[in-house]
Amino acid sequence: xxxxxxxxxxxxxxxxxxxxxxxxxxxxxxxxxxxxxAPLLAPYDPIATDFANVLSPPTRTHPLGTDDxxxxxxxxxxxxxxxxxxxxxxxxxxxxxxxxxLGLLAGFRGGRVDDLIMRGIEVxxxxxxxxxxxxxxxxxxxxxxxxxxxxxxxxxxxxARLIRAQVLTVKENDFIAAAxxxxxxxxxxxxxxxxxxCLAPILVQSSFSIAFAxxxxxALSFLGLGTQPPTPSWGIMLAMGRGYLEQxxxxxxxxxxxxxxxxxxxxxxxxxxxxxxxxxxxx
Amino acid sequence: xxxxxxxxxxxxxxxxxxxxxxxAQTRGGSIxxxxxxxxTTMDPHRxxxxxxxxxxxxxxxxLVDIDARFGIVPQLAQSWExxxxxxxxxxxxxxxxxxxxxxxxxxxxxxxNFDRMRDPALASARRSEIAPVKDVKVVxxxxxxxxxxxxxxxxxxxxxxxxxxxxxxxxxxxxKDDFARNPVGTGPFRFVEWVKDDHLTLKRFDxxxxxxxxxxxxxxxxPIPDSSVRFTAMRTGQIDIMHQIHPKDVGTAKAERGVxxxxxASLWWQGLHLNNQVAPFTNKAIRQAVWYAVDRNVVQRVAxxxxxxxxxxxxxxxxxxxxxxFTDWKRDPVKAKAKLADGGMPNGFAFxxxxxxxxxxxxxxxxxxxxxxxxxxxxxxxLLEFGALLADLNSHNFVALRIGWSGRPxxxxxxHVFLHSKGGLNRVRYSNSxxxxxxxxxxxxxxxxxxxxxxxxxxxxAAEDAPYIWLHHDAEVKVWAEHVKGxxxxxxxxxxxxxxWLDKR
Numbered sequence: 001x002x003x004x005x006x007x008x009x010x011x012x013x014x015x016x017x018x019x020x021x022x023x024x025x026x027x028x029x030x031x032x033x034x035x036x037x038a039p040l041l042a043p044y045d046p047i048a049t050d051f052a053n054v055l056s057p058p059t060r061t062h063p064l065g066t067d068d069x070x071x072x073x074x075x076x077x078x079x080x081x082x083x084x085x086x087x088x089x090x091x092x093x094x095x096x097x098x099x100x101x102l103g104l105l106a107g108f109r110g111g112r113v114d115d116l117i118m119r120g121i122e123v124x125x126x127x128x129x130x131x132x133x134x135x136x137x138x139x140x141x142x143x144x145x146x147x148x149x150x151x152x153x154x155x156x157x158x159x160a161r162l163i164r165a166q167v168l169t170v171k172e173n174d175f176i177a178a179a180x181x182x183x184x185x186x187x188x189x190x191x192x193x194x195x196x197x198c199l200a201p202i203l204v205q206s207s208f209s210i211a212f213a214x215x216x217x218x219a220l221s222f223l224g225l226g227t228q229p230p231t232p233s234w235g236i237m238l239a240m241g242r243g244y245l246e247q248x249x250x251x252x253x254x255x256x257x258x259x260x261x262x263x264x265x266x267x268x269x270x271x272x273x274x275x276x277x278x279x280x281x282x283x
Numbered sequence: 284x285x286x287x288x289x290x291x292x293x294x295x296x297x298x299x300x301x302x303x304x305x306x307a308q309t310r311g312g313s314i315x316x317x318x319x320x321x322x323t324t325m326d327p328h329r330x331x332x333x334x335x336x337x338x339x340x341x342x343x344x345x346l347v348d349i350d351a352r353f354g355i356v357p358q359l360a361q362s363w364e365x366x367x368x369x370x371x372x373x374x375x376x377x378x379x380x381x382x383x384x385x386x387x388x389x390x391x392x393x394x395x396n397f398d399r400m401r402d403p404a405l406a407s408a409r410r411s412e413i414a415p416v417k418d419v420k421v422v423x424x425x426x427x428x429x430x431x432x433x434x435x436x437x438x439x440x441x442x443x444x445x446x447x448x449x450x451x452x453x454x455x456x457x458x459k460d461d462f463a464r465n466p467v468g469t470g471p472f473r474f475v476e477w478v479k480d481d482h483l484t485l486k487r488f489d490x491x492x493x494x495x496x497x498x499x500x501x502x503x504x505x506p507i508p509d510s511s512v513r514f515t516a517m518r519t520g521q522i523d524i525m526h527q528i529h530p531k532d533v534g535t536a537k538a539e540r541g542v543x544x545x546x547x548a549s550l551w552w553q554g555l556h557l558n559n560q561v562a563p564f565t566n567k568a569i570r571q572a573v574w575y576a577v578d579r580n581v582v583q584r585v586a587x588x589x590x591x592x593x594x595x596x597x598x599x600x601x602x603x604x605x606x607x608x609f610t611d612w613k614r615d616p617v618k619a620k621a622k623l624a625d626g627g628m629p630n631g632f633a634f635x636x637x638x639x640x641x642x643x644x645x646x647x648x649x650x651x652x653x654x655x656x657x658x659x660x661x662x663x664x665x666l667l668e669f670g671a672l673l674a675d676l677n678s679h680n681f682v683a684l685r686i687g688w689s690g691r692p693x694x695x696x697x698x699h700v701f702l703h704s705k706g707g708l709n710r711v712r713y714s715n716s717x718x719x720x721x722x723x724x725x726x727x728x729x730x731x732x733x734x735x736x737x738x739x740x741x742x743x744x745a746a747e748d749a750p751y752i753w754l755h756h757d758a759e760v761k762v763w764a765e766h767v768k769g770x771x772x773x774x775x776x777x778x779x780x781x782x783x784w785l786d787k788r
Binding site (some may be wrong): 070240 | 586646649650652663664666668
């Protein structure tokens with residue numbers, strides 16, 4: 001068995017070789033910088049209105065133009081990144097909190113427990129993603145936090161199944177049998193021996209999920225079930241911009257571009273990590 | 284007597300309006316109508332949605348109708364006479380009118396229709412509209428006499444809407460509750476089919492009483508809720524006429540070749556409902572602070588692209604009842620601040636307003652939000668789907684709520700229901716005995732000049748009490764393809780197709 005440090009070195013080397021992963025990493029880092037420094041980067045208050053300057057095309061004072069009630073679009077796109085990051089992190093947290101223990105338990109215990117959990121998961125899985133998220137937000141009420149919670153729940157099956165599959169392969173290893181032979185409790189085995197060996201796929205899945213969560217939040221906000229005005233969300237900006245495609249295309253174009261670039265970044269990063277951690281690709 | 288005079292006057296106007304060169308009117312063809320929503324029911328006595336009236340105006344005949352100048356004109360009633368100090372209405376009915384099912388339209392049928400609307404078991408939405416009706420008597424087969432319990436000036440005006448629409452007794456008795464899907468009237472078109480959320484089709488009624496009408500063979504209503512999509516359908520020739528266009532598209536529509544745009548004053552008002560029974564709006568000074576904090580001119584300029592008019596009361600500029608001398612509705616931050624202090628909240632307060640999740644409504648709410656914020660008032664917006672919004676409105680489940688009213692031709696219909704303490708749509712639970720008195724007086728007064736004075740007082744008292752923050756009166760805009768001829772645009776926004784023909788050469 002190789003020592004962990006050199007495994008990490010191989011993965012890192014592998015990652016450095018893939019331009020896909022690097023472009024993804026750069027985009028994600030840029031996104032994080034914008035998110036953290038939003039108040040410093042935004043030239044205006046994202047909810048400050050200027051009724052004398054409505055639907056202004058991009059100018060020197062408003063590089064991305066103004067929206068239908070005279071707010072600076074650049075500032076709104078910058079601040080909107082925070083809603084998107086929140087969406088990504090919160091939903092993955094929800095999905096992990098619920099999906100991880102379920103997947104671990106199902107995979108490790110097997111038998112009836114496995115059947116029970118996985119059939120339940122399949123019920124959730126049988127709903128189309130967005131429809132389920134819509135249903136949950138419709139019941140809970142149109143608030144950002146509800147929308148994010150809904151997306152998180154929608155992701156649970158993906159995490160649970162992935163982790164279960166990983167556990168099934170990991171638990172056949174000799175070191176598990178050894179730990180059990182030494183009298184380690186189930187919880188201890190799961191925590192110390194099974195879980196760490198499942199981290200790689202979880203990381204990849206999280207990266208993809210963040211991208212999908214950003215998209216879904218935008219979709220729910222677009223449909224009026226997520227962020228409430230005047231909070232800037234890319235989805236809401238896109239929804240409002242759609243009506244002005246002819247008169248003022250910049251209203252929808254820039255938040256749309258922001259969604260595109262961010263989602264692309266997280267997807268590329270996910271691809272890069274997957275390739276780096278794939279044992280078959282190891283050289 | 285007055286009715287006869289009007290009839291003659293109308294005949295003169297109509298004859299004078301006929302152009303020297305008469306354009307040949309083409310028979311046949313199908314008109315496709317783009318609607319903002321689907322019809323909810325085809326039973327006019329049960330309908331509560333404005334959109335339904337669009338279809339009804341072509342399927343059902345009414346006792347009377349309104350013209351472009353809000354004049355009451357004959358339809359199924361050929362003439363009428365008002366006697367007994369405004370208490371008795373005698374209608375002379377048109378001879379030879381048939382329902383689509385072949386049955387005759389008679390005084391007996393009119394009486395039966397009124398009995399149907401007044402029957403508590405039907406729970407008709409019309410019941411409250413015709414509440415003053417005490418008795419309906421058949422004088423002879425073509426004369427009906429309606430007695431009111433108190434003089435009710437808006438009565439004829441009420442009959443130009445659904446309360447005046449006559450349904451076939453035979454059809455109601457045959458279909459019972461299914462009548463709502465098998466409607467039978469005396470209108471120029473008969474009902475053919477209705478595929479929910481897809482289309483509703485009407486066909487020419489060959490037995491229509493006005494000879495030579497209608498010109499069209501068919502009318503197809505298509506619900507296309509999104510205004511932009513509807514407008515695109517208009518421009519690409521998928522529909523021939525469209526109802527409700529977003530003000531931002533009006534300019535584009537006017538510049539578009541082959542498309543006609545007509546913009547007139549509507550009967551609508553838009554505004555905020557403030558729940559007078561829930562803090563902080565139990566406090567009059569706080570309501571007044573909001574009244575002075577909003578800038579209605581900005582709302583008009585930004586959200587409505589300059590169309591329509593700012594609103595400071597329930598009466599739009601199209602109505603004689605509007606008090607044009609009233610000016611105490613302009614934005615005044617100093618006054619608003621003072622009112623906040625009077626109300627014990629000098630540093631402002633926070634509240635949530637519920638609104639419909641539609642672009643123009645969202646925009647309007649955000650404008651108000653920004654204006655209130657300047658005074659330290661934090662207005663949170665909660666957007667809902669229309670059905671949910673209506674449910675919250677009807678159950679008084681709101682602190683503030685933004686919604687509009689499509690309006691009625693008589694000013695009573697724009698004010699009494701909202702401002703009278705017993706008004707059917709007084710969801711804000713506003714109550715002022717002086718207001719009740721003024722409204723009751725205004726509806727029983729027949730003299731328009733005297734009514735105007737009363738409605739001016741209503742406007743001023745409503746501004747003083749501020750149970751609603753009126754914001755805007757929409758423009759009534761219709762867009763149609765150039766090949767659509769003979770369409771008459773009326774302030775109630777209803778599309779009447781009997782005189783319309785298609786000129787597709």
